[in-house]
Structure formats: structure tokens, C-alpha cells
Amino acid sequence: MLIQWTTKNSQAPEVRWGLQSGKYTAKAAASSMTYTKEDLCGAPANAQGWLDPGTLHKALMTDLQAGQRYFYIYGDEAHGFSQEASFQAAPTIGPESHVKFLAIADMGQAEVDGSNEESEMIPALNTTRLMIAEADDKQLLIHNGDISYARGYSSQWDVFFDQVEPLVTKMPYMTTIGNHERNWPNSGDRFPAQYDSGGECGVAYERRLQMPRPAEDKPWYSFDFGPIHFLQYSTEHVFAKGSEQHTFMIKDLAGVNRTLTPWLVVGGHRPFYIDSTNNLEPDGDQPVARALRDALEDAFYEYQVDMTWHGHHHSYQRTCPVYKERCLPFNADGTAAGPVHLVIGHAGAGLCLNTLPKRPLFWERVELTHGYMRVEANGTDMHCEVGVQGL
DSSP states (O other), X not given: OEXXXXXXXXXXOEEEEESBTTBOOEEEEOEEEOOOGGGSOSTTTTTTTOOOOOEEEEEEOOSOOTTOEEEEEEEETTTEEOOOEEEEOOOOSSTTXXXXXXXXXXXXXXXXXXXXXXXXXXXXXXXXXXHHHTGGGOOOEEEESOOSOOTTOTHHHHHHHHXXXXXXXXXXXXXXXXXXXXXXXXXXXXXXXXXXXXXXXXXHHHHHSOOOOSBTTBOOXXXXXXXXXXXXXXXXXXXXXXSHHHHHHHXXXXXXXXXXXXXXXXXXXXXXXXXXXXXXXXXXXXXXXXXXXXXXXXXXXXXXXXXXXXOSSSSEEEEOSEETTEEOOBOTTSOBSSOEEEEEOOSSSOOOOOOOSSOOTTEEEEEOSOEEEEEEEOSSOEEEEEEXXXX
């Protein structure tokens, strides 16, 4: 388990943990880093939006027993330690494990006192509150892009982490990069003329949320969690056939042990299938979805991906098991004959009302309301339930 935190000052930062509250029998030293104005790509991130992010620490907790609850603190002797938190270590990888977790996209943040700020997603406060209320028996949080919506205003990263701290200190927090974290002209992303990150160009995201990616600005990775193999990728980087990312994805898909992890879920930000009227090149919902399908749909079908979870469009959407825009039947054993595609971008950002007046038949559900998804899975069943605010 990788623990990350931020301080103004530190001398010998570390994390301490143990099996009993207040008794810490192990510890690990942290490494530290930061970023400066010069690391960023443009305004407002390196101008009026700049605020020193402080020192960003990370420490790795090792030799954890699967499924065991651990209590931990982080900090240093000179400047003090955090309040104690606890989490349940990742379950045993395999079909015998039973997992319960949460998944979101496009959440953002807002000030709890109602203060005005450059970018606020007020429904995110309620989504966060509802997830915190059920966090004690959850083991993981997936967040597929558009994390804080800081968009170049560094203080809003701080507000976001204050908001989610009671949640993400209780479970692993695994993310993918979105357009509002990465895109900036001529900075290496797939969209050469988009300003969506406010000049951050992925730097703030990658320094603050250090996923197990192969290298900096290559934000794709995979991991196993109980009976599920997750492949997380970037829709903001080149994903066409022959690209570095595409090669990584195909190799990963081909190497999944479906006996060990019978479920295969792929996560990214921009949707693979989408009910949207936005057909504008080059970054509209439909052109990107078509490009994703051109590059990856055959592979997802060949390697029997069970589901994809995306965001970007601020709604909840679910397809039938689908391939080449046609619904597929269920197999004799009840399994789907093709992937089911979900859009879960309804966690907090303003809802997208631009759905089609007549949607294709492969759509089973489209909801324009805020919420999040809870998931429960074992070796034979996966149940996804969408929580709607107010319920």
C-alpha cells in the first residue's frame, strides 16, 4: 500500500503501522518531491493560479496480510504525525475473494462553507458525503478522470483532498487521468489545441496521485484486486494501433489469467460508447468514441473484456453487451457475449443534457442525475448498483 501526503515542512517523513490501534510495529521512510511553476505549461497554472504545493511525500507499506485491517499514522517527529487512520489490506487475488468497492468519474470539489471559487462542483460535496457514510465496509475507490477540476488553480487541489480525506484514508484510491488534468496545446497529449488542464498538463495530477504507471506522462497501468483484473488507460494520450499505449494494453489483455481473475474491467476517461449529440472534431464525444472503438473494440471482444468504465460525459449510461453497435445475446451459462460499457461521469460536475433525441437500441439506461457506483463481486458474480443522490 502506497501512502501519499503533503506537508509544508518535514525532516524525516515516514509512515508507521500495526495491527492494533495505537500500536505501530512497522515503519517505512518516505521519499519526497514537489513541482514548480517552471514544470507547468501555461496560465493560469504558472501565473495567477499558482500556489506552492508544498512537499509531496510517499511511503510504501509492505508485507501486509491480505484482508487484514491496519492502523497507521504518517508525518515526522519534528513536525508531528497525522491522526490515526485504518484500512483493510487488499484481498487475496483469486476467485475465492469477495470484494466491495466504489467507482466514480468527474467529481471535483467545492467549499463546504459556500465560498465562491474559480471552479466548484457543489454536488460533489453530497456525493463525497454519501460515499463516506458507507466507506467502512468498502475496500477500494476507482476514480476515472477529471479528479479535482483545479484547472490551473493549485489551491483547489488542496480543497479536493481535504474533501475526500475521510474517504481515501480508508481505502486504496486508484485513478485515471482526464482531460482536465492533462490537455494543453503541444504538450504531448492526443489533442493538440485543447486547454482543458489550465496549464497543468498532467504535472499536478501525476505528482499528487502517483499511480503504478511505467513512467512519467505514461499514465496507463493494471492491477489485480480479488477476482478482478483492472486495466486503466489514458484517453488523453495516443491510443491508436501501433502506439506505445496500445501495445501495452494488448500485451496486458493477452496476459490476464482468467482462472485467477475471472473478471476483466477496463477503465479510462472519455467514453467508448456514448449517448451524446457532440459530434465535433477533434475532441467531441462521438469522434473520440469512434476512434477508441476503431483502436480497441476488436481487442476488447477478443479478450472478453466484461465491462468498461468511463466518464467525461456527466451522466450515468449503460449499454447492453455490445459489439460493433449491436447488442449480443447472453451465453447459455448466463455470461454476456460481449462487453457492457458504462459511463459513470455523474459524481459532481454539472450534468450534460446533450443526449440524443432518439438513442440507439444498444442503450439500456441513461440517467441525468448525480451519484456514484457501488460494486460487489466474487468469482462468479459482479453486481453494480448506481447510487443516486438523495436515496
